[in-house]
Amino acid sequence: MNTNFNIKALIRPNVVALQPYSSARDEFKDFDQEMIFLDANENPFKNGVNRYPDPQQRSVKSVLATQKGVETAQILVGNGSDEVLDLLFRAFCEPNSDNVITLPPTYGMYKVLAGINAVENREVLLTNTFELNVAEILKQQDKNSKLLFICSPNNPTGNVFNVAAVSELLENFNGLVVLDEAYIDFSESSSWHTKLSAYPNLVVTQTLSKAYGMAGIRLGICYASPEIIATLTKIKPPYNVNQLTQQKALKRLSDISNIKKEIDSIKDERHKLSKALLEVDFIEKIYPSEANFILVSVDDAKKRYKQLLENGIVIRNRSSQPLCENTLRLTVGTPEENNILIRVLKKLNS
Numbered sequence: 001m002n003t004n005f006n007i008k009a010l011i012r013p014n015v016v017a018l019q020p021y022s023s024a025r026d027e028f029k030d031f032d033q034e035m036i037f038l039d040a041n042e043n044p045f046k047n048g049v050n051r052y053p054d055p056q057q058r059s060v061k062s063v064l065a066t067q068k069g070v071e072t073a074q075i076l077v078g079n080g081s082d083e084v085l086d087l088l089f090r091a092f093c094e095p096n097s098d099n100v101i102t103l104p105p106t107y108g109m110y111k112v113l114a115g116i117n118a119v120e121n122r123e124v125l126l127t128n129t130f131e132l133n134v135a136e137i138l139k140q141q142d143k144n145s146k147l148l149f150i151c152s153p154n155n156p157t158g159n160v161f162n163v164a165a166v167s168e169l170l171e172n173f174n175g176l177v178v179l180d181e182a183y184i185d186f187s188e189s190s191s192w193h194t195k196l197s198a199y200p201n202l203v204v205t206q207t208l209s210k211a212y213g214m215a216g217i218r219l220g221i222c223y224a225s226p227e228i229i230a231t232l233t234k235i236k237p238p239y240n241v242n243q244l245t246q247q248k249a250l251k252r253l254s255d256i257s258n259i260k261k262e263i264d265s266i267k268d269e270r271h272k273l274s275k276a277l278l279e280v281d282f283i284e285k286i287y288p289s290e291a292n293f294i295l296v297s298v299d300d301a302k303k304r305y306k307q308l309l310e311n312g313i314v315i316r317n318r319s320s321q322p323l324c325e326n327t328l329r330l331t332v333g334t335p336e337e338n339n340i341l342i343r344v345l346k347k348l349n350s
């Protein structure tokens, strides 16, 4: 337990003082009942979406709570995890004075969100084996350090960070430690959400965009202490997750066995793809991955990216990221797509 951590002192004073917007659906919560609703200036004629959605997303949260073994008070859902991450900045980081710590090479949105919110982004590079540089991270922390972003499995490197190293950061970082677990379902490691009661400064974000196959509906999830969740809920837009998204998410979450099958197929394909990539001459290194993508080092990333495009395959050149010179990130596709990728890569061998 981090004894220096004090959630009350971490929240921005304007957020503490804020009287949140109270929507019609907040004031009258049981909107499932057969009542006459003349409270929200909606069009009364039914078409499936003429009513405002549940601002507290109670059905979705209740299913997630059961599946993950947490309380609904420990869950916030947002319009993608990108909204959740932005809410963290807006609740905890004072523009032009606070800072966050990010660990490149990593997900690009942390830096963009820091920029949007006028918050200093202190970058501490991963080691050259893509591990956490714990000592340097803690050295960079000062009293204005509010958030530390750890993406695990990390995008674009694909590795999961060592439990002891993450624990040490949770124990010694006095702001919130945000574990971005967008790819956790592709990993053999367990999620940090099971450790919420041990670490009051732990925030775990997940998403339906990757393993759950629902990038199009935009549903991101945040698991944290009830105090942190209440703070984020206070500042979120009242109807941040729309009706169609809530419906689609509920339907998908009721079919976990099918999701598991897809995840297993993607993991099998990741394994096959990693092996096949060994036979491509210009691929110099294949990084082990616990996500649904594989990072590879090549002889000339720009050239290979262009050649793949000419063959109708779009991948991501990650060379602009530190420690990622001449790297390409390949998402694992369907077996058919992966076979075509391998065929094209081998064709380019010569």
Ligand SMILES: *Cc1c(COP(=O)(O)O)cnc(C)c1O
Residues within 6 Å of the ligand: 079, 080, 081, 082, 083, 107, 151, 155, 180, 182, 206, 207, 208, 209, 210, 215, 218, 219, 220
């Ligand atoms: C894809 C991705 C997300 C997903 O964001 P959504 O807004 O939920 O789609 C979050 N974090 C990381 C590291 C990602 O790669």
